[in-house]
Amino acid sequence: MDTKANTDTSDHEDAGPAAPGRRSLLGGAAALGLGSAAFGSTTARAAGAPSRSRPEGGRFRGKSVLVTGGTSGIGRATAKAFAREGAHVGFCGRRAELGRQVEREIRDAGGEATYLQADVRVDAEVRGFVDRVASRYGGIDVAFNNAGIGGGRLPHEMSVEEWDDVQATNARGVFLAVKYEVPHMLRAQGGVIICTSSSAAEQARPNGAAYTASKRAVQGLVKSAALAYGPRGIRINALLPGTTDTAFVRPPGIPDADWARYKQAWGPLNVDGLERMADAEEIARAVLGLASDDFPYMTGASVAVDGGSGAGRKMLQPGTA
Numbered sequence: 483m484d485t486k487a488n489t490d491t492s493d494h495e496d497a498g499p500a501a502p503g504r505r506s507l508l509g510g511a512a513a514l515g516l517g518s519a520a521f522g523s524t525t526a527r528a529a530g531a532p533s534r535s536r537p538e539g540g541r542f543r544g545k546s547v548l549v550t551g552g553t554s555g556i557g558r559a560t561a562k563a564f565a566r567e568g569a570h571v572g573f574c575g576r577r578a579e580l581g582r583q584v585e586r587e588i589r590d591a592g593g594e595a596t597y598l599q600a601d602v603r604v605d606a607e608v609r610g611f612v613d614r615v616a617s618r619y620g621g622i623d624v625a626f627n628n629a630g631i632g633g634g635r636l637p638h639e640m641s642v643e644e645w646d647d648v649q650a651t652n653a654r655g656v657f658l659a660v661k662y663e664v665p666h667m668l669r670a671q672g673g674v675i676i677c678t679s680s681s682a683a684e685q686a687r688p689n690g691a692a693y694t695a696s697k698r699a700v701q702g703l704v705k706s707a708a709l710a711y712g713p714r715g716i717r718i719n720a721l722l723p724g725t726t727d728t729a730f731v732r733p734p735g736i737p738d739a740d741w742a743r744y745k746q747a748w749g750p751l752n753v754d755g756l757e758r759m760a761d762a763e764e765i766a767r768a769v770l771g772l773a774s775d776d777f778p779y780m781t782g783a784s785v786a787v788d789g790g791s792g793a794g795r796k797m798l799q800p801g802t803a
């Protein structure tokens with residue numbers, strides 16, 4: 483299986499940090515370069531009460547929360563945010579070392595988390611991951627189906643394998659997660675699912691056919707599932723982040739100071755509303771909000787958290803300048 487991931491994305495086009503033009507997005511991101519790892523917990527402990535004291539209080543105290551793609555970026559920030567709010571968090575990703583590090587960071591901060599290595603493209607791994615989280619933490623109250631990769635190429639230049647990999651990760655991976663999460667939620671007569679789509683689902687880019695198609699598929703799945711499972715107490719929504727400062731968009735190896743300068747120039751040129759990129763933590767806060775009891779009537783929605791970039795573009799009325 484081709485495991486090349488995020489070397490280009492349709493959330494960003496291919497201008498380098500030296501040239502932050504309008505609509506020029508960021509070229510290259512971390513090459514993940516990992517194989518379809520055999521499923522297996524590297525750190526899971528025997529079922530039982532978590533060993534460390536958890537933060538007092540919190541909106542998700544004692545809740546079981548599942549996150550796909552929690553080894554970096556938005557998923558990592560969200561796993562940590564749920565744990566800070568008292569949740570028991572089971573998360574996956576392919577990079578075991580990073581997974582173990584995130585798990586350690588959460589536990590060192592007094593939270594409870596378990597990393598399980600799983601590739602969302604692989605049916606048996608997703609099923610195993612979901613079932614192990616449910617058995618360790620007593621069901622699944624909240625699921626954040628977030629794992630994803632980019633895939634920025636013109637259709638005639640994209641290989642069939644690249645197209646398939648984007649769909650297998652971003653669309654089929656979300657389907658598999660929902661498929662195996664829902665039975666747990668049906669048994670519990672309720673649950674909340676949030677699936678990461680993208681602002682690119684609604685704003686296409688010239689080289690974004692595969693990515694936009696995959697993120698539109700997530701929206702479609704969410705709408706249908708909302709109808710299917712609403713009567714059974716399960717809410718499901720799609721989250722559409724705008725460009726967010728993660729390895730997904732940050733060119734590998736760029737020094738912090740250069741990246742900060744680039745972002746400062748990039749923001750006003752590309753995000754007409756708030757004129758800046760999001761931080762992963764800001765997206766995480768939106769996920770927690772959607773998962774909380776503050777939105778009991780929201781399901782089937784596509785929620786843009788994009789700094790206003792989806793609202794339109796600033797332009798002068800012809801003849802006014």
Ligand SMILES: NC(=O)c1ccc[n+]([C@@H]2O[C@H](COP(=O)([O-])OP(=O)(O)OC[C@H]3O[C@@H](n4cnc5c(N)ncnc54)[C@H](OP(=O)(O)O)[C@@H]3O)[C@@H](O)[C@H]2O)c1
Binds near residue numbers: 556578601725
């Ligand atoms: N950053 C943005 O500008 C932006 C904007 C809109 C939407 N998004 C979406 O947000 C989500 C998270 O992206 P991010 O920005 O946080 O980028 P990131 O830092 O690259 O994180 C991507 C996460 O997905 C995981 N992943 C990728 N392929 C996987 C697979 N086959 N199996 C299991 N896990 C896999 C990665 O883990 P491993 O590599 O360890 O497997 C990683 O944890 C993606 O769905 C992306 O499309 C991002």
